[in-house]
Amino acid sequence: MFVVAIAALLLTAQDSSTISHPTPSPQGALVKNRRLDKNQTVARALYDAGLDEVTVTALHGALSAAEFNFKKARPGDQLRFVFRHGQLDVLDYRRSLLTEWQVRRDGDRYVARKREIEREQRIELVDLTVESNVWDAAISAGERPDIAVTLSDVFAWDVDFYRDVQKGDRMRAVVEKVIHKGRTLEYGRVLAAEYMGRSVGTKKSFRYKMPDGTETFFTEDGLSARKTFLKSPLKYATVTSGFGSRFHPVLNYVGNHNGVDYHAPSGTPVWAVSDGTVVRAGWNDGGGNVVCIKHVMSFETCYMHLSKILVKVGQRIAQKTVLAESGNTGKLTTGPHLHFGLKRGGGWVNPLSQNFPRAEPLPKQLMEDFKQQIADAASRLAASRVVLKGN
Secondary structure, three states: OHHHHHHHHHHHHHOOOOOOOOEEOOOOOEEEEEEOOOOOOHHHHHHHOOOOHHHHHHHHHHHHHOOOOHHHOOOOOEEEEEEEOOEEEEEEEEOOOOOEEEEEEEOOEEEEEEEOOOOEEEEEEEEEEOOOOHHHHHHHOOOOOOHHHHHHHHOOOOOOOOOOOOOOOEEEEEEEEEEEOOEEEEEEEEEEEEEEEOOOEEEEEEEEEOOOOOEEEEOOOOOEOOEOOOOOOOOOOEEEEOOEEEEEOOOOEEEEEOOEEEEOOOOOEEEOOOOEEEEEEEEEOOOEEEEEEEOOOOEEEEEEEEEEEOOOOOOEEOOOOEEEEEEOOOOOOOOOEEEEEEEEOOEEEOHHHOOOOEOOOOOHHHHHHHHHHHHHHHHHHHOOOOOOOOO
């Protein structure tokens, strides 16, 4: 999946200490560093590191006692073995930058514990200027690239991050960060965000906690930042074929293309563009695995060529629910991609030309509380703001 791929990439990029060959330490110990391979179990990784069955069984028991969930082991997880006098002395298992277990030899047994990684939480301003894409803009600003995914989620109702983003666009956000030794480990909630774009104009959103405890985004004057439909069924995707007449390479003739094709590697999460009810979830010869959802205002969306379906017919779906994974299934596919179709009143319409209404605005009686809640984030967001030329 896309998120798993990002996590593996980030761990690889940010932990240059990982090596694949044994290394002697100054204290005479032998250190081996490994990463869990695709389809490799933890037990297999332990055997591959040279441990015998008795030691592997003892480590498994110690980790289980420390509430280690073996089912959550994923490719890219890091294992560090420390051997002394030919016997395993310490095993460190890192699942993420914040989750780590350590197993130590205690006489003739092994004892494990989950280690607490020293960290602090801060609220900071993230400022990105696009030269080529949002991903590279994050790296250029000294941020982790996954902030691009976080911000694409916030602006999903107003900005298509492949079609709308242009060179010179700017994003600023007040974000919760988890910091370890001066390095950002992960991002938390976005408290306020502003997108200044040449094609979409300026979009500004503030997170607000409603009286019932739910949190959502509103503009500064209380309008909902949430629209009834998202601009895209994927966080990141390139449109490879638009709506209307086109030549189909499989059918070998010009026909009417009743949707939009997005290039997406197999396994990319596909999310529901609006609330609705699943009316179809199954196989279609031409479209492969297909999911269709019925929405308000006589709208219906269909997602085709999926590798995996995660919902069932009759299931109520909330906007942004991951309902499937993209793929390359069906007779009419020419490669991994997502076909996205939108019906209105029973007829296919162009998803890219629709202008959907916003959700209900903030009730007037909550405006004073809203202003108080967003005051600090609004002040941080306004600091040193630079207006784009041409806006």
